[in-house]
Amino acid sequence: MAKVMVESIVVVGGVVLLMLLLIFLLILLACKPWRFFLSRTSRTRTIKAQVDDIERPLVSEDLNFLQNQSNQFSGNYHFEGSCHSTEGHHNTPQLTQSDSFVLDVIADPSEDIFTGQTLKRALVTQHAVEEQKYESDILREFIPKGNAGSSLTLEVISGPSRGLRCSVQSTNATRLPLTLGRVAPSDLILKDSEISGKHVMINWNLNKLKWEVVDMGSLNGTLLNSKAIHHPDSGSRHWGHPTELANGDIITLGPSTKVFVQISSQTECLIPFGVGLASDPMALRRGAKKLPMEDVCYYHWPLPGADQFGIFGICDGHGGAGAATSASKILPEMVASILSDSFRRERVLSQCDASDVLRDAFLQTEACMDHYYEGCTATVLLVWADGHENFFVQCANVGDSACVINIDGKQIKMTEDHRITSYSERLRIQEVGEPLRDGETRLCGLNLGRMLGDKFLKQQEPRFSSDPYISQVLCIHQASRGFALLASDGFWDVVNFKKAIQLVQQVSSLGC
Template sequence: MAISSLCSRLLVAAGAVLLSVASWFSWRRRPPGPPGLGGIVPERQALLAHEDRPKEESASTSRPSAAPVEGSYEAPAASSAPVSAEDVVMAAAEPGPSRAPAAPVPPKPSPAESSEPAASGQGPAGKKRPAEPRPEDEEAIKARFNEELGPVPPRFAVRKEPAATVAAPREGASGGMVSLQELLDEQFGPPKFAVPKKPDQAGTGAEAGAGSGSGSKILTLVVTHGPEAGKRFVADNTSTEYVLGRLPDCAFQILDQEISGRHAAIRWHAGQGRWMLHDVGSLNGTSLGGAAIGKDYKVPGPEHPLLDGSLVDLGSATRLRAELGGAAPLPDEASLSPGRAGGWADSPPAPQPASPIGPPEEVDVPALGLRLAVHNRLGFDHKRMGQGCEDVPYWELPYAPYDGAGVLCVFDGHHGSKGAGQAREHLPAVLRTKLLLRDGRSAPQLAPPPPKPQPRRGEGEDGAGEEGEESGYAPSDDDDEEDRAAKAAANAARKKAKAEAAAKAAEAEARAAAEAAVAHAAAGDTGRQPPPPQGPPLPPLLEGRPDGAQQTLLKDVFLTTDTYMSMEEGCTATVVLLEARRGGEGGWLLQTANVGDSSAVLINFTKGTHARLSDDHRISSSAAERQRLAERGHTVRTRLYGLNISRMLGDRFLKDEDIGFLAEPFVSGVAEVGPEDSALLVVASDGLWDAVPEERAGKMLLQEAARSPPTARSAADLLLRQALAGHSKDDITVAVLELGPHLLPKGGSR
C-alpha cells in the first residue's frame, strides 16, 4: 500500500508540472490582445478579443457611443443587480501618468437596455474602446478554449469503476437465502478463532443452553512458584491465542531459564465454552494437574481445558494457578482430570508436587542450636545431556567424637562426579584422624593411598627399539618395504597389548585400594561415628586453638586427601568447622578452608553484617592466582589447560607436571556468632555464585530479614530461585545453616 500511494503521488506531481509548462508555452504563443485590456488575465483577454473582432461593425452601428471626454474614463452606471465573482473583471486604466482603479463589470443588459448608448464607447484620441465584457457561462468558456487550444482530454481524469453488478440471490445450505457467514466461509474459509456473540445476540434454545454457564470468559493466571512468583496474567479476549514463554513477544512473558521461548498457549474454545491449554513443543514440558500434557520437543500437544483452580507447571520451577471468574461454575468438572492418553476421564485428580523446585533436605540439631537446609539440583546442561550431578554436599552434625562440633562440606566436581565422590569419601575421615592425633588420641588408621600409575613410554623412546630387538621384530636395512611394514604392524600390536595390560593392572590395583578403604571405614562404623577415644574428654575443636596451628592442620588435611584423589578428575572443596561454645558464654565459632570457587558467606541479622569466609581461586577473578601462575611462566587470564580454577583436589596428572596447580587451601580465621545473635551461614557451589554473587546474596538476605527473619529453608529456596532466574545452567548446591538462640532446647543450655 505504501509503494502504491507513493507512485500515485509522484504521477500527480509530474502531471502538474507538465500542465504548468504547457500553459506557459500556450501563453507565450498567444497574440496580444487589443489595447486597454492590460489588466485582464490572458485567457479572458483572448476570449474578449475574439468576441469583439467579428462583431466590431455591428457594435458600432447598434450601440452609438457617447462623446469622448479628454483625459478621463467614465465607468458605466451602477446596476442594482447582484454581481458575482465570475462577473468581475479588472479593466485597464488609460495610458498616462496614473492608472484608474478597476471597476466591476455590470451584468448583461436586457433587450430593453440594449439600445442605450454605452458608457464608454470611445477612448482618448478617437480610438475605439472595446465593449465591456459580459458574463460568460461555463459552456461558452469551454467552447472558446476548444476553439483556441483544440479539444484536449483531461490529463488527470479519475477513472470511474463500473457499476457493481448485484448477483441474483441464491439458496443457502438451509434452503433459504444464503447467509453472510456462508459467503464468508466460501470466500475465506472457516474462521480461525470463534467470534463471541454479545449477550443480546446469543442463540436461543439448545444452542443458548449449551453456551450459558459453560465457563467464564475471563481467565487469570497467577504465578505461585518460580522466579516470577506473584505475577498475574489476565486473558479476556476470546478471539486471541495467548502464548506463554520467555520471549518478549509472548503475550505472557515468564523469565525462567527452564521455560522455552514459546512454551505453551491458551485460547478460548467457543464450542466447549472453556479456556484450553496446550504445550507448543517445549523442551522441558508442561504439566496440568501433575500430569504431562506435552509431546516431544517441537511437537505441539493436545488441548486440555483449564478449570478454576487448575495448577499448571512449566518446566520444573514455575507453577501457575488458573482462576475463572464472572460466570456460573462449570458443571460436573471437579472430577475431570487429564488422562494418560491425552483425553479426559472421570477419575480422582493426580497428586500435586509440593513445590516445583522440590523441598530441601532439612536437619534440626537442637543440641547445637542450629538447623540445616540443603538444595542439591541437577543443572540444565547436565540434564539435557543425560549426565548426573557433579555437586556433592556432605555434613556431620554433630561431628563425633567431638562434643558440640559439626562439619559442613560442599564438593563441586569437574569433568564428572568421580572427583567430588572421592573427596566426600576421604576428606572427613582424614580430618577426623588428624584432629585426634593432634589431641593425643588414638585414631582409626587410614587406608594407604593408591599408587601412582607408571608413565607410558613414547613410540620414539629407546625402550621401543630395545623391545623390538628383543622380540626379533626390529627392522633392518636389508628388509624390503613389505617386511618393514609387517614388522612395524607387529610392533604396534605388541605395544597396544602391553598398554592395555598395564591399564588393566592399574585399574585392578586402584579397585583393590578402594575396597580396602571401604573395609577399613566399615570397621570404624563408616568413619562417621567412630568409637569414643580412650582417656579424658576431648578439648574443644576450635576454641582456644592458635590460628597458625589450625591453618597448618587444615592444609595437611587437604594435601593428604589429595593423595587419594583421581588422576583424571578433580573437584573444588569447601569445609566449614562449627563449634557451639560450652558453659555460660554461649555462641558459635566457625572456620572454613577451601580450594576452588565454592564459597561460604556468614550473614549476621542481629548486627546487620555479612562476611565472606572463603577465597575465590578462579583465574579470571583472582589477581593473586594470576600473579602466582605468571611467576611460573603462565600468562593467562581465564583458563589454564581448560580449567578456570588454579587450586583443586584431584587432577593429579596436571599437578605432577608442576605447572602451577595446587591443593593447598585458603584457611580463614575463626568467626564468632554471639549467644543472642541470629545468623545464617550459606555454603554453595558456583552454580549459585555465578548467578548471585556473594555480595548480592548477603544484601538480599539482610533485606529479607528487615521484613521477616528468614529461616534456613526459606533462605535456601530464595537463593535457588534467584539462581534459576539468573539463568544458571550449572549444577546448584545451596546449604544454609541457621544459627540462633531460638533453636536451642527450651529452658536448657548446651
C-alpha cells in the first residue's frame, strides 16, 4: 500500500513539474527577454547614426561633393519628359512632401530643362538608404510622365457666355467626357436660353487618338463648321453620331453660341522654366521613424483658360497636413477661375498688376476651407508672359513661407514674414485690436498672425487674419537670367537667403 502511494506521489509530482515547465516556457515566449540583448548593439549603431545625422549640414559646403551627388542622382533616375499632364485638370504635376521649390528662368526655352534635381546630402548608413528611398517616392510624384497626349481648349467667341474658356487634357480621365450645356451637371455651363441643359459632349477616342464631339439630342441642334452634326429628327431627342474635331474648328450650339476649338499636343506645351525640388525632411532626422510631412509644393503651367499665366506655390501646414493639401488644390483653382474671365485677364495684362486677382483668390480659398483645427501658410508666385518673351511675376503670401528671386545677381524678397515676432505683423495686430505685450511671441499658442484655415482660433481671436501680403510686380526681360526660390520655414531656419542663392547658382553652374 505504501509503495503504491509513493508511486502516485511521484506521478503527480512529475505532472506538476511538467506543467510548471510549460508555464515557464509560455512566459518566456511572451516576454521575449532576448530582444534586449539583440537590440543593444543595433541601438548603439542607431544612436551614432542619429548624432551624425543631426550634426551634418542641410546642404553640402563642398562644390565637388555637389558634382558627385549630381552624377549619382542622374544615374539613379531617368527623366522622360519636361511637361506632360499627370493629374488634375492642369497641364503640370503637383509637388508634394517637400519644403522647398526652385523655379529657374531660362533665357532660351530651347535649352534642356532638368526637372526634379535634389540638393541633399546622403549618409553611408542604413538610415541614408531609407532616406533615399523616401526621397525617390517623392520624386516619382513630381517627375512628369512621358505620355504624349493632347490638350483641348474651348473658348466661347459669341453668345451670352462670350469670353468663357475651358481646358482639358486627354490624359485626365477624371474630367472626361466633357459636357457643354445650359445647366448643371454640365461641365461647361453656357448661359444661353436657346441651348439644351445637356447639349453636346466632347470625349477623347483612345482608339483613334482623336477628340470627338457628339450632339446629345439637343432641341436646337449643333453645327460643326456650319455643318449639322445633330440627329436629322431634332425633336426625337436622339443623339447624333460622334464627329472628329480638329484645331480651329467652330462648334455652334443653338442659334447664337459659338465655341472655338484649339487642339495641341502636350509635348508642345513645354514650360519655359526649369523646375527643381530640394527636400531634406527634418522628420527623418528623428531616428528611423518617419513623422508626417505637412509641406506641399505645387505648380501649374499654363493655367486652364489662361494660357499666358502659370502659378507656383508652397503651403506649410500645422496641426496636420489637411489644410495645406486643401489649400494647394483650391488656391490655384481660384486663380484660374478668376483669370478665365476675359475682362479680369485683359486688365492684368494691360495694367501689369495682378494684385486684385491674388487677393480675391486668397479670400475665396479661405471661404472654401472648412478646417477648424488645422491651418497652413500659403505662398503663391504668379507668372505671366507679355507676348514678347518677357515675363512678369507677382507674389502673395500669408505666414512665414518665403520667396526670394535673383535676377542678374540682384536679390529680391517677394514675401513678408507674418510671425508674431515680426515688426510689421505686430504693427498690424496693434492696428486691428489689442497690441501684443513685450516679449509675447505667440497668439493662442501659434507663432503666426496670418494663415489659411484655423477657423476655430479665428472665431476666438479676431487679430488672426487671412489677408495676404501682395508684392510689387517684377518684370523679367528676355535677356535676363535668374531664378525664384520658394521654401517653408523648415528651410529658411537653417539656410539664409544669401547661402540659398549661392547653392542654386553652384548647382546651375554644374549644368544640373
